Amino acid sequence: MSPTHGISLLVVEDDPSIGDPLVEALVHEGFTVQWVTSGTEALSAPLADLILLDLGLPDLDGREVCRRLRDRSPVPIIVLTARDDELERVLLLESGADDYVLKPFGFRELVARIRAVHRRSVGGGGPSAEPGGATAPPPRDEAGLLVDGRSRRVLLDGRELDLAPKEFDLLAMLASEPGRAIPRAAIIEKVWDENWWGPTKTLDVHIAALRRKLGEPGWITTLRGVGYRLDPPPGCGAPTVIEAS
Numbered sequence: 152m153s154p155t156h157g158i159s160l161l162v163v164e165d166d167p168s169i170g171d172p173l174v175e176a177l178v179h180e181g182f183t184v185q186w187v188t189s190g191t192e193a194l195s196a197p198l199a200d201l202i203l204l205d206l207g208l209p210d211l212d213g214r215e216v217c218r219r220l221r222d223r224s225p226v227p228i229i230v231l232t233a234r235d236d237e238l239e240r241v242l243l244l245e246s247g248a249d250d251y252v253l254k255p256f257g258f259r260e261l262v263a264r265i266r267a268v269h270r271r272s273v274g275g276g277g278p279s280a281e282p283g284g285a286t287a288p289p290p291r292d293e294a295g296l297l298v299d300g301r302s303r304r305v306l307l308d309g310r311e312l313d314l315a316p317k318e319f320d321l322l323a324m325l326a327s328e329p330g331r332a333i334p335r336a337a338i339i340e341k342v343w344d345e346n347w348w349g350p351t352k353t354l355d356v357h358i359a360a361l362r363r364k365l366g367e368p369g370w371i372t373t374l375r376g377v378g379y380r381l382d383p384p385p386g387c388g389a390p391t392v393i394e395a396s
């Protein structure tokens with residue numbers, strides 16, 4: 152069975168000269184593909200395991216579509232964009248995209264990114280979780296931070312935090328070694344692709360989002376020129392981290 156077998160994709164692309172060959176190649180690769188050509192259709196389409204989203208759509212702004220898809224579910228989103236500038240990329244990731252591919256893109260590169268993003272999204276919670284991945288509910292009564300890699304849920308004092316996939320991976324990595332400085336390069340290598348070529352500012356954007364969601368900026372200490380360190384605030388014990396498997 153091919154590694155792509157059974158992965159369902161929603162392709163949102165209005166240009167048939169891109170969509171036609173792309174969908175054909177994806178189907179040939181073993182993906183199950185649904186193709187829509189507008190933002191409105193994307194927002195009403197059934198959930199897939201992963202969404203490929205063209206930003207230049209005829210009816211709605213692509214970033215708005217991205218945000219609304221993200222509000223609806225944690226399904227991973229890879230954006231297809233012709234614009235290559237840092238601000239655009241940061242805005243995209245803030246809109247909830249998990250990754251992006253620049254047009255024109257190579258098909259092999261796209262498939263590699265789909266596989267990488269999908270791999271990171273499974274192993275718990277998501278819509279594509281394997282039935283065998285069912286897990287017991289995490290312990291609830293404990294104060295402090297609980298990062299549950301099995302269900303990909305995070306509880307802070309019993310309250311569940313709504314984290315984007317990359318934010319979860321980032322927090323899980325920092326929380327697994329509280330009090331220890333984690334170099335930026337190590338974070339980028341683990342949380343993003345090892346061949347990540349994007350702006351390292353992306354990391355700072357995700358850290359800022361995590362601090363906001365943790366509600367207390369002191370949780371994550373910036374070590375200038377080095378990286379980041381998770382420091383549980385006073386009175387909040389060491390985080391509990393449950394590995395994914």
Ligand code: CA
Binds near residue numbers: 166207
């Ligand atoms: Ca387009």
